[in-house]
Every structure is written in structure tokens, then in C-alpha cells.
Amino acid sequence: MPVRTKQTVGIDLGTTNTVVARNFEALSLDSGGFVMPSAVAFPPSGATLVGQPARRRRAMDPKNTILSAKRVIGARWHSSYTTQFREHYPYDMRESSNGGIEIQTRAGIISPVEVGGTIVGGLCQRTKCPVRDVHAVVTAPVGFDQRRRDATSLAVAKAQFASVRVVEEPIATALAYLNRSSLKYAFVYDLGGGTFDAAVVDCSGYPFRVIGHGGDPYLGGDDVDRTIALYVADRTLARDGWDLSNDAVTFDRLVNACELAKCELSESEQAAIAIPSVDPAAPESCGIIPITRDEVRQLTLDLVRSTFGICDEVLAQASLK
Known part of the structure; x- marks a missing residue:
């Protein structure tokens, strides 16, 4: 049989x-x-x-x-x-x-x-x-x-x-990427849509073991979008006197628009956010808010740097720093 x-x-x-x-x-x-x-x-x-x-x-x-x-x-x-x-x-x-x-x-x-x-x-x-x-x-x-x-x-x-x-997740990552290798340790840097996770995996024997880990449950692509949205809301308030952040539904639309702009900036140097499409009640003066790749880079620099601090802590946990 x-x-x-x-x-x-x-x-x-x-x-x-x-x-x-x-x-x-x-x-x-x-x-x-x-x-x-x-x-x-x-x-x-x-x-x-x-x-x-x-x-x-x-x-x-x-x-x-x-x-x-x-x-x-x-x-x-x-x-x-x-x-x-x-x-x-x-x-x-x-x-x-x-x-x-x-x-x-x-x-x-x-x-x-x-x-x-x-x-x-x-x-x-x-x-x-x-x-x-x-x-x-x-x-x-x-x-x-x-x-x-x-x-x-x-x-x-x-x-x-x-x-x-x-x-x-770090074990799965190590298995997927190291199944043809013979490394003793793997460092996993996982900046996802919602969370950041870092881990050191001991691959010297099976099953693999996580010997150091850390992360931030609110540090990911969603939080990049939110950071950009807060920046755009501040600019709209300062320029036009219109607050896009005082209503949860409107602000969520703004976050969505900023995510689309962020994706566009992966291929272009500049994108534009149409405020009237975010909030139909906004005055005509709000119009368009332009945003550049360099602006987003500066806005998210602290978020990215914070991942490096977590990485240092994880390496110390694993006694590899």
C-alpha cells in the first residue's frame, strides 16, 4: 500500500x-x-x-x-x-x-x-x-x-x-532563507506593515532557537503612513486653518491618501495629496498638498533609527554585541 x-x-x-x-x-x-x-x-x-x-x-x-x-x-x-x-x-x-x-x-x-x-x-x-x-x-x-x-x-x-x-516568525524566516546554508547564527530584521521585530536565531542545531528578540508592536508601514498624515494635517491647519485630525473618519481617509502617496514616492520624487478628496467639506483653498521623497525620509528617520536601538538590545541579549 x-x-x-x-x-x-x-x-x-x-x-x-x-x-x-x-x-x-x-x-x-x-x-x-x-x-x-x-x-x-x-x-x-x-x-x-x-x-x-x-x-x-x-x-x-x-x-x-x-x-x-x-x-x-x-x-x-x-x-x-x-x-x-x-x-x-x-x-x-x-x-x-x-x-x-x-x-x-x-x-x-x-x-x-x-x-x-x-x-x-x-x-x-x-x-x-x-x-x-x-x-x-x-x-x-x-x-x-x-x-x-x-x-x-x-x-x-x-x-x-x-x-x-x-x-x-524569526524561526520561519531562518528556515526559509537558510535551508541551503550552514550559518551558526541568523539576525532577522522584520519591519512589516504593523510591527517591527528583530531576533537572533541559533541555527547550529535543529530545531532552531531564538536566543534574543525584541520589537515594537506599533512601528511599521501603518505608522509611517500615520506620521505622514500628521505632517500633512499640520500643514493644512497652518496654511488653510482647516483641521483634518479632529474627526477619526476624516483622519483615516487622510492616512489612506498618505499611504498611496508613500507608494508613489517609491518611484517618483514628488507626490500630491488632494485635500478635497479626503474631506469634501474642506474649503477650496486647501487644494493640493505636495510632498517629496526627501520630506518623507526626514519624517521617518526617527522611526527607522529606533529600530537600530532595538537591534542593539537584541544583540546584547544574545551576547553577540
């Missing part, structure tokens, strides 16, 4: 994007590309949108377009993670019965675990990733406690995989 090979896939359920891979190769989406935005939206039609269609609704319907749920998956209501999330995002939120966080949408109450499960389920559909009799390995930040690891596992399990195993 032939031996049945165990099928396994790897999932990166990210703050900003999510991807699934098999045999070290990412599975492609039916729409092209390999990464799907970690977004879920609930439009008035009653449908549930996942990925890019959901992300497109951020500017028009921010309270019903859930982004960055990984930041609070498994987190307690009174934790610093949740406090900052409530300050940064325009959702209607409350404490759940298990002491976590839940979000009120037009489709009803949804938890970060349910958001994660919807994202993974949508990703599997769009990549035609099989789930029956397939085992999943999902990555989680090394700083996640057991409650948050369990919540991540539960989110992936909602896609009906045969089993789910949680692996620390």
Missing part, C-alpha cells in the same frame, strides 16, 4: 498582507500576484469583501472596513496593544465577553479572530489552496504570549485545515 505524503502549507497572516506557500513557493492569486491585503469589509449590500476589494472601501466606509486586526488578535481589552489600536483606528469597539476586543460593524459584531479566519479562508479560495487533509503552519511574532498564539491558531483553523501549528 503506498505511503500517503503529508501535505503542509505555510501561512503568513500579516498585519497588512497575507500569503500562503507550499514547498517554499508562494501560491498565486487568481487575480495575479502572491500577497492579499489583510482586509475585510462589510458594504451595505450585505456581502463580505476580502482582500483588495475590501481595502478599496477604506476611504468611503472606514468604520466597516477592518484593517490591521492582527495588532489586537488575542489581546486583552485593557492591554497597551488595544489602547493604541482604539486611538489609531475609527472603529466602534468594545470589550468582549472573554476580555478581548470586538468591533461593531453593519454586519454585526466581529472579533479579530473572525477577521483573521475570513482573510485566511478568502486567501485559500483565491489561491485554490486545498484545506482538506492539509496541515497548516502559521507564523506569529516571537513576542506573542500563549493567548495571542492560540487566537492566531484559531483564526487559521476556521479555514478547516486538518491541523494548525504556530511557529515563531
